Amino acid sequence: MKKILYTFALSLLFAGAAAQAATVSGTVTDKTTGKPAAGDTVVLVDVQAGMGEAAHATTNASGKYTLNEPGNGPYLVRVTHQGAGYFIAAPQGNTPGDIPVYDVAAKVQGVFIEADVLEVEAENGQLKVDERYFVHNTSSPPTTQWSRKSFEIVLPEDAVMGSIGAQRPGGLPTSSQLEPDGPKGHYSFNFPIQPDDGDKDTLFQISYTLPYSSGKYNFKSVLSLPADNLAVLMPKSMSLTAGGGLQFKSVQEDPGVQTFLLRNAPVNKPIEFAVSGTGSMPREDQGSQANGMGGTDAGTPNAQPGGQPGGGIGAPIDTPDPLSKYKWWILSGLALLLALGAALLLRKPAGGVAQAPQPLAQAAVTHTVAAYTAPATAAGKNSALLNALKEELFALESEKIAGTLSSDEYARVKAALEIVLKRALDRG
Numbered sequence: 179m180k181k182i183l184y185t186f187a188l189s190l191l192f193a194g195a196a197a198q199a200a201t202v203s204g205t206v207t208d209k210t211t212g213k214p215a216a217g218d219t220v221v222l223v224d225v226q227a228g229m230g231e232a233a234h235a236t237t238n239a240s241g242k243y244t245l246n247e248p249g250n251g252p253y254l255v256r257v258t259h260q261g262a263g264y265f266i267a268a269p270q271g272n273t274p275g276d277i278p279v280y281d282v283a284a285k286v287q288g289v290f291i292e293a294d295v296l297e298v299e300a301e302n303g304q305l306k307v308d309e310r311y312f313v314h315n316t317s318s319p320p321t322t323q324w325s326r327k328s329f330e331i332v333l334p335e336d337a338v339m340g341s342i343g344a345q346r347p348g349g350l351p352t353s354s355q356l357e358p359d360g361p362k363g364h365y366s367f368n369f370p371i372q373p374d375d376g377d378k379d380t381l382f383q384i385s386y387t388l389p390y391s392s393g394k395y396n397f398k399s400v401l402s403l404p405a406d407n408l409a410v411l412m413p414k415s416m417s418l419t420a421g422g423g424l425q426f427k428s429v430q431e432d433p434g435v436q437t438f439l440l441r442n443a444p445v446n447k448p449i450e451f452a453v454s455g456t457g458s459m460p461r462e463d464q465g466s467q468a469n470g471m472g473g474t475d476a477g478t479p480n481a482q483p484g485g486q487p488g489g490g491i492g493a494p495i496d497t498p499d500p501l502s503k504y505k506w507w508i509l510s511g512l513a514l515l516l517a518l519g520a521a522l523l524l525r526k527p528a529g530g531v532a533q534a535p536q537p538l539a540q541a542a543v544t545h546t547v548a549a550y551t552a553p554a555t556a557a558g559k560n561s562a563l564l565n566a567l568k569e570e571l572f573a574l575e576s577e578k579i580a581g582t583l584s585s586d587e588y589a590r591v592k593a594a595l596e597i598v599l600k601r602a603l604d605r606g
Contacts, residue, residue, distance in 0.1 A: 187298070194523040197365065200247040201244055201245065201246050201247065202222065202244070202245045202247060202253070202255060202268050202269065202275045203242065203243065203244040203245070203274065203275065204242070204243065204255075204269075204274045204276040204277060205240070205241045205243075205274070205276050205277075205278075205280075206218050206220065206237050206241045206242075206243065206259070206274030206277045206279055207241055207276065207277075207278055207279070207427065208241075208259070208279055208280070208281065209278045209279065209280050209319075209320050209373070210280050210281035210319045210320055210321050211281070211319070211449060211463075212319075213241075214237070214239070214240050214241025214242075215237055215241050215257075215259055215279050216237055216238065216239045216240075216241060217236060217237060217238070218237045218241075218257050218258060218259050218279070219234065219235075219236055219257065219258045220234070220235045220236065220237060220243040220245065220255060220256070220257045220277075221233070221234055221235075221253075221255070221257075221258075222234075222245040222246075222247065222253050222258055222268065223247075223253060223254040223255070223265070224248075224253055225251070225252045225253060226251075229252060232247070232248055232249075232253065232375065233245040233246055233247070233248070237257075238284045242519060243257075247268070247579060251268060252267070252268065252450060253267075253268035254266070254267060254268060255267075255268050255277065255596065257276050257277050257279060259279035259280070259281075259282075260281055260282040261282060261324075262279070262280075262282050262322055262324055262370055263464075264277055264278070264279050264568075265277075268432055273303050277348075278416075279321070280320050280321055280322040280373055281319075282321070282322050282323075282324050282370075283321050283322070283323060283324075284323070284324075284325040284327075285323065285325075286315065286317045286321045286322070286323040286371070287317055287319065287345050288314075288315060288316040288317035288318060288405045289313065289314065289315050289316075289323050289371055289445075290313070290314055290316075290403050290406070291311055291312065291313055291314075291401060291403050291404065291405035291406070292312045292313070292314050292379065292406050293310075293312045293405070293406065293407040293408070293409060294309070294310075294311050294312075294313070294399070294401060294405055294407070294409070294410065294443065295309070295310045295311075295408075295409045296308070296309045296399075296408075296410045296411065297309075297310075297389070297411045297412075297458050298410060298411065298412045298416070298453055298531070299327075299412065299413060299416075299456065299457060299458045300390050300393075300453075300455070300456045300583065301456055301457070301519070303389070303390055304387045304388065304389065304390050305388040305389075305390040305395050305453070306385070306387050307337075307385065307386055307387070307388065308383065308384075308385045309333075309383070309384050309385075309386075310383045311329070311331070311381070311382040311383075312379055312380075312381055313329065313371055313379055313380045313381070313382065313403070313558075314374055314379045314380075315371050315372060315373045315374055315379070315380065316373070316374060317373060320373035321349065321373065322370050322371065322372045322373065323370070323371040324369075324370040324371065325368070326357065326366060326368050327359060327366040327368075328366070328367050328368060328369050328370060328371055329366065329367040329371060329382055329402075329403075330365070330366045330402040331356075331360060331363070331364075331365050331366075331367070331382075331384070331402065332363055332364050332365075332399065332400035332401075332402070333363050333365065333384070333386060334363060334386075334388055334397065334398075335362045335363040335390060337363070337386040337387070337388055338386055338387045338388070339356070339384070339385075339386050340357055340384075340386055340387065341353070341357060341383075341384075341385045342354050342383070342384050342385075342386035343381075343382075344367060344369045344380070344381065344382050344383070345380065345381040345383075346370070346372055346380060347372055347373075347374055347375035347376075347378040347379055347380060348376075348378045349391070351381070353430050354367060354369050354592065355367075355368065355380075355465075356384070358477075367382060369382070382413040384441040390524070393452040393454055393455065393456065394452060394453070395452065395453055396450070396452045397450065398450050399418065399447070399448070399451075399455070400446060400447065400448055400449065401443055401444070401445055401446070401449070401451040402445070402446065403445065404445055405442075405445070406441070406442065407439060407440065407441060407443070407445075408439075408440040408443040408449060409437055409438065409439050409440070410426070410437070410438045410451065410453070411435055411436070411437050411459070412435070412436055412438075412453065412457070412459075413434070413435065413455075413457030413458060413459055413460070414433075414435070414457070415442045415455050415456065415457035416436075416453055416454065416455035416457050417453065417454050417455050418436075418438045418451055418452070418453050419451065419452045419453075420421045420438075420440075420450070420451050421450035421451055422448065422449070422450040423454065424439040424449065424450065424451065425440070426439060426440050426451065427439045427440075432460075433601045434459075434460065434594060435458035440605075467570070471480050497605055514520065519584060538551065539592060
């Protein structure tokens with residue numbers, strides 16, 4: 179009799195555990211072929227357990243997978259396809275966790291630079307440059323360009339590197355690395371250029387300083403991909419002189435900033451221009467002006483079209499400033515923080531002028547909370563914040579694994595993000 183009762187009690191316990199256990203299931207589809215992605219590894223990542231792997235599965239012939247959640251989460255679902263990782267926040271309830279993936283190739287047709295934007299300012303004998311590349315992938319069929327040389331760039335040979343960042347279409351900024359590639363000043367990003375997500379493209383950003391004791395610097399930029407636009411933004415107190423017969427168009431929109439625009443920049447040929455003078459970019463009240471553009475923060479990477487980096491710059495040269503939808507995203511203090519993302523927060527400059535950034539923990543929280551477009555409802559806002567936090571924690575863990583983040587920095591930033599995550603979960 180005791181044995182029967184014991185067996186019955188165990189069955190009740192197991193039944194209760196099974197009733198509480200949740201599952202995540204979905205379909206992984208190869209958007210390059212339009213077919214199910216069979217044989218891909220799918221992992222359930224526990225955000226609150228050091229981004230540990232909580233469950234594994236392999237997609238079947240129909241691309242389907244099922245993962246058992248051991249607790250309440252939150253979790254991410256990561257699928258690896260041809261070596262490239264794609265992930266989503268684990269869906270709640272009975273919502274399917276469908277994940278699109280793309281085949282990978284070292285070189286893909288349809289990858290081009292929409293804009294190479296250099297923001298230049300000078301003081302104390304140094305030239306400070308923040309350079310951003312907005313890169314489209316319009317490949318058909320859609321294919322991810324990824325290799326050790328996914329995106330090649332050429333910087334001035336005497337550049338002292340600062341922060342380096344990258345951002346996938348629709349994702350959050352994260353720190354990245356540049357690998358030396360050939361002659362001095364030649365570098366490559368080992369970062370996937372995924373197909374565009376609607377009007378969202380891939381962003382690469384580098385900040386660096388240059389010697390400027392003479393008050394003049396001659397640039398010889400070289401682009402490895404076709405570029406619709408190359409733009410130089412600088413204070414009104416500085417001057418630009420084009421070289422090599424190039425025609426830069428002066429496009430004026432903001433009273434404190436001047437923009438020089440070169441359309442259809444040549445590929446693999448020097449783009450020569452000189453800058454002179456001194457001055458700093460205006461930063462006061464730009465957040466409020468950005469918010470006036472369409473009622474949304476143009477400094478936010480996920481802002482809607484009009485403030486969204488990666489929107490088209492296809493208007494003819496004699497129309498109003500074609501960089502207007504980029505302008506305040508590029509210039510505002512909040513935008514600078516978001517665009518640099520973890521690169522500013524997690525990496526110390528290799529040299530150059532010392533800066534006084536926010537404390538790491540405070541800056542990490544500011545970056546993550548600000549890096550999403552707030553939905554209209556409180557529930558929607560909390561859900562968006564959770565997704566932003568999950569993705570940032572995922573990126574943070576990736577940096578730790580890659581060895582680009584010290585243990586102390588990792589602990590401080592992660593602790594700050596987990597505090598915000600816990601508060602968001604409590605409100606949910």
